Amino acid sequence: QKEVEQNSGPLSVPEGAIASLNCTYSDRGSQSFFWYRQYSGKSPELIMSIYSNGDKEDGRFTAQLNKASQYVSLLIRDSQPSDSATYLCAVGTTAGNKLTFGGGTRVLVKP
Amino acid sequence: GAVVSQHPSRVICKSGTSVKIECRSLDFQATTMFWYRQFPKKSLMLMATSNEGSKATYEQGVEKDKFLINHASLTLSTLTVTSAHPEDSSFYICSAESPGQGVRGDSPLHFGNGTRLTVT
Numbered sequence: 280q281k282e283v284e285q286n287s288g289p290l291s292v293p294e295g296a297i298a299s300l301n302c303t304y305s306d307r308g309s310q311s312f313f314w315y316r317q318y319s320g321k322s323p324e325l326i327m328s329i330y331s332n333g334d335k336e337d338g339r340f341t342a343q344l345n346k347a348s349q350y351v352s353l354l355i356r357d358s359q360p361s362d363s364a365t366y367l368c369a370v371g372t373t374a375g376n377k378l379t380f381g382g383g384t385r386v387l388v389k390p
Numbered sequence: 391g392a393v394v395s396q397h398p399s400r401v402i403c404k405s406g407t408s409v410k411i412e413c414r415s416l417d418f419q420a421t422t423m424f425w426y427r428q429f430p431k432k433s434l435m436l437m438a439t440s441n442e443g444s445k446a447t448y449e450q451g452v453e454k455d456k457f458l459i460n461h462a463s464l465t466l467s468t469l470t471v472t473s474a475h476p477e478d479s480s481f482y483i484c485s486a487e488s489p490g491q492g493v494r495g496d497s498p499l500h501f502g503n504g505t506r507l508t509v510t
Contacts (some may be wrong), residue, residue, distance in 0.1 A: 315501075321503065322503050323501050325499070377436065378499065381433060382433045
């Protein structure tokens with residue numbers, strides 16, 4: 280059974296600091312990796328996608344992928360109170376876009 | 391950007407009735423849409439994959455006769471919860487593939503705003 284694991288948190292971060300979120304996955308055939316942000320009562324919003332080993336940066340967000348270790352992470356620099364949300368890691372295989380989601384990490388950015 | 395519209399956003403129904411939820415891709419054609427279910431403080435659980443013009447593919451443990459999916463056009467998929475019961479109360483979210491932006495044609499999913507179903 281394919282699994283995606285995340286620390287549920289909450290991860291408490293001071294405003295302006297870096298928030299570091301981790302995700303591990305069990306299926307070595309996974310080829311696509313996504314980070315979604317979900318505010319309470321709302322649907323997920325895509326933040327980052329990454330497909331190759333290494334880092335990918337987009338604004339204040341950096342995704343890191345290590346397929347050998349089956350590990351993907353998300354860094355949020357200069358954290359803002361508006362970043363307070365649940366962050367979902369999602370993993371897909373080459374067999375279409377059927378994603379498996381992790382349980383999510385709740386992030387709290389304190390002013 | 392790709393927009394997915396889901397309707398209604400909130401519905402309350404009585405036990406035993408049926409509820410239809412619509413998912414539309416507004417500015418792109420989606421041959422594949424996905425239906426998820428999310429319980430409070432839990433992650434998204436894939437219920438089924440909706441394919442335009444063919445039968446939906448249901449995940450293990452999801453009753454296809456209870457959760458009817460129709461994907462009649464490239465921009466519309468519907469989920470009907472039949473004979474709803476209180477345990478069906480949940481947040482239902484659809485998503486659709488937008489034209490690929492990544493390698494190997496992989497494309498990120500875009501989600502509708504979700505439907506909060508409450509069965510009394």
